Amino acid sequence: MASQVYYFDFRVTTKDTNFKKFGRLLEAVNLKGIVQRKKKRPLIAIKLHFGEKGNTSFIRPIYVRQVVDRLWEYGGRPFITDANTVYVGTRAEAVSHLTTAIQNGFAFAVVNAPLVIADGLRGTAEVAVEIHQELFQSVYIGEAVVEAEALVSLAHFKLHELSGFGGAIKNVGMGCASRHGKLAQHSNIAPKINQKKCTGCGDCIAHCAQEAINLEAEKAVIDPAECVGCAECILTCPYGNIEIQWNESIPVFMKKMVEYTYGVLKDKPERAVFLNFVTQVSPACDCYGHNDMPIVGDLGVLASRDIVALDQASADLVNQSPGHPGSCLKDTAPGSDKFRDIYPQIDWEIQLDYAEKLGLGSRAYELVKI
Numbered sequence: 248m249a250s251q252v253y254y255f256d257f258r259v260t261t262k263d264t265n266f267k268k269f270g271r272l273l274e275a276v277n278l279k280g281i282v283q284r285k286k287k288r289p290l291i292a293i294k295l296h297f298g299e300k301g302n303t304s305f306i307r308p309i310y311v312r313q314v315v316d317r318l319w320e321y322g323g324r325p326f327i328t329d330a331n332t333v334y335v336g337t338r339a340e341a342v343s344h345l346t347t348a349i350q351n352g353f354a355f356a357v358v359n360a361p362l363v364i365a366d367g368l369r370g371t372a373e374v375a376v377e378i379h380q381e382l383f384q385s386v387y388i389g390e391a392v393v394e395a396e397a398l399v400s401l402a403h404f405k406l407h408e409l410s411g412f413g414g415a416i417k418n419v420g421m422g423c424a425s426r427h428g429k430l431a432q433h434s435n436i437a438p439k440i441n442q443k444k445c446t447g448c449g450d451c452i453a454h455c456a457q458e459a460i461n462l463e464a465e466k467a468v469i470d471p472a473e474c475v476g477c478a479e480c481i482l483t484c485p486y487g488n489i490e491i492q493w494n495e496s497i498p499v500f501m502k503k504m505v506e507y508t509y510g511v512l513k514d515k516p517e518r519a520v521f522l523n524f525v526t527q528v529s530p531a532c533d534c535y536g537h538n539d540m541p542i543v544g545d546l547g548v549l550a551s552r553d554i555v556a557l558d559q560a561s562a563d564l565v566n567q568s569p570g571h572p573g574s575c576l577k578d579t580a581p582g583s584d585k586f587r588d589i590y591p592q593i594d595w596e597i598q599l600d601y602a603e604k605l606g607l608g609s610r611a612y613e614l615v616k617i
Contacts, residue, residue: 250553250609252560255617257545269313269548271617272522276550278314281397281518282321289396291323293360294422296403297348300337301536304527306403308352310548314399315360323397326363327353329422330389331370332534333429334456334479341368365389370426376510380605382503386510387428397518398511400554404523404561406530406542408481410501411586411595412565413532414558415521416602420508430475432503435496437471438481441488451480451489501598508554509605522550523561530575530589542576542585543568555608559599562586 253275255268283289293314298305311327318325329348331339338344341364348362355361366372366389374393375385392398402418410417421432437459440451447465459473460480467489469480481489512519525546529538546564551557566586570579578588586595603610 248609249611249613250551250556251615252549252551252553252556252612253615253617254547254549254560256547266313268617269310270317272548272550273314273317275615275617276520276522276552278317278399278520279321281399281520282318282323283396283518284322288322288324290394291318291325291397291399292328292365292392292395293318293325293399293401294328294365294392294418295401296418296422296533297329297338297344297353298351298533299536300347300350302533302538304403304405304529304538304541305351305533306401306524308357310524311353311358311401314401315358318399319359325360325399326391326395327358327360328363328365328389328391330365330392330424330429331426333426333433333475334454334534336479336534336536339456340370363391365391365423366425373425373427376513378506378510378513380506380509382499383431383506383510386507387425387431388423388507388511389425392423392511393514396515398515398520400519400521402521402523403527403533404525404565405528405533406586406589407532408590409497409593410504410598411590411593412558412562414523414561415554416508416558416598416607417504419511419521419554420504420506423511424507428507432500432507433475435499437469437474438489440467440469441490442466444486444488446486446488448485450483450485454479454483497593498597502601505598505601505605505607508602509607512554512607517552519554520550520552521554521557522548523557524548525561525564528565540571540574542570542574542589544571551612553608553612555599555602555610556612557608559610560612560614562595562599
């Protein structure tokens with residue numbers, strides 16, 4: 248059965264602004280319904296990516312405020328949350344993470360809710376959630392997310408170098424995992440260094456949080472036993488000499504991510520809402536301290552109670568749209584597979600197929616315009 252996915256585009260009039268459309272979107276997806284009135288002011292986690300320092304494609308805080316205000320009005324106690332990263336950056340522990348969030352505009356005065364790092368000061372505040380699936384028996388989720396009675400996922404939909412795209416599934420599965428959980432998802436993906444071109448500059452060594460890279464005969468070498476596959480070295484190499492190994496580990500990574508999504512949502516039946524902002528669709532993750540030119544125009548905001556249908560609809564909208572001339576796309580024609588254009592070795596549909604198999608939702612959807 249097709250699931251309903253609601254959306255609005257950014258065409259406005261003086262009487263019908265984007266904020267008014269956004270309000271109708273939240274009503275259509277029944278945001279109020281996740282607030283369980285049996286509990287006195289239930290805690291509600293609003294999961295989003297604060298953006299790495301220097302990145303500008305993350306969701307605008309003024310939209311987050313609209314969600315927060317409604318949840319307060321409905322009787323909930325909302326808080327904004329994300330979990331710490333495994334790579335060296337500005338969100339690897341709670342102090343730097345919160346500082347980055349505030350500098351990027353997510354201060355209490357703007358969003359009207361406290362910021363809580365889901366897995367604590369150093370990423371160790373976690374709960375082992377039993378799931379008994381193909382790859383994991385238990386998954387490790389940030390404590391604050393598990394303790395919350397309900398969840399709102401606000402995801403910036405963009406491309407991703409490991410999963411093809413990052414939408415609601417990645418925002419929930421990877422984003423809510425503790426550092427332990429993120430390591431488990433990345434553990435079998437070690438990048439490779441082009442030894443002929445490596446200059447031995449040492450930049451990758453300085454940025455490797457796991458100390459998995461060393462110099463041998465003036466060339467950088469990755470120890471796969473120590474590497475956690477965070478891909479930070481790929482970004483930091485000034486010469487572009489480090490690449491992902493495109494092999495069977497990528498499908499495994501996506502399935503791991505989906506199983507973590509299953510774990511996050513396991514104890515929140517009917518108490519989760521998912522929104523994708525298909526805006527500034529950058530060719531790489533918001534974890535980088537920069538963002539390249541968007542590959543398509545701003546297409547709108549989508550919402551659903553079905554996380555699979557939402558990501559499928561978002562991907563379809565991107566592929567159906569004409570690509571931006573001058574972007575990194577080679578084929579800008581409407582209908583072209585934008586994800587495989589940039590990451591040809593990644594079968595991005597694996598995450599959707601596996602999520603549907605686990606009962607997280609349906610790839611069949613009805614797109615309802617607000």
